[in-house]
Amino acid sequence: MKGDFNALINGDKPVLVDFHAEWCGPCKAQGPIISDLAKAVGGKVRIIKIDIDKNQAVAQRYQVRGVPTLALFKAGQIVWRQSGVQSKSQLMTVINQNT
Template identity: 55%
Template sequence: MDSTETKPKSFNEIINGDTPVLVDFYADWCAPCKMMTPILQQLKSAMGDKLNIIKIDTERNPDVAIKYQVRGIPNLILFKNGELIWQQAGVVRMPQLQQIIEQKLEQS
């Protein structure tokens, strides 16, 4: 293996990083989950480097979904320094989502 290659980061490495992470738990068959994609794209362009956003398919990663008690999807979880600081199931509109995230990051 070439030393310049970097292996993909694990979920734990990502959520324990310096940048807060919003995780979107979804499934391909879930219609409300599809509604979150443009909302998350707007959020990323609004917040830029202050927030990482990743999507986790609950069907392909059931162990992670079980660990964080994801029972309904879409399910959003906000991590800061590896700590879960906010979680909500269901579609959240962009202005409300940005407000919640900024508020939670200020408090933690």
């Protein structure tokens, strides 16, 4: 997974990463917001979900302590990061500021 993740976040397109867990209630609330967002932004950004239990090395590398944690990567660097459920409008603003 680690190599794939590095390739993803170092691509030409910004990548919004949703660090989540199956057992996390707020993560379940964030899911439909992320789906709506994906439709709204189209090909502007890539959106990927990372299960922190299945990808512990990636979660540790980015010091994900709470879920959901969303992070926007651009050219391999985090340009924005926030824990907790984010609204579609908040996420649209962040994406528009960084694309």
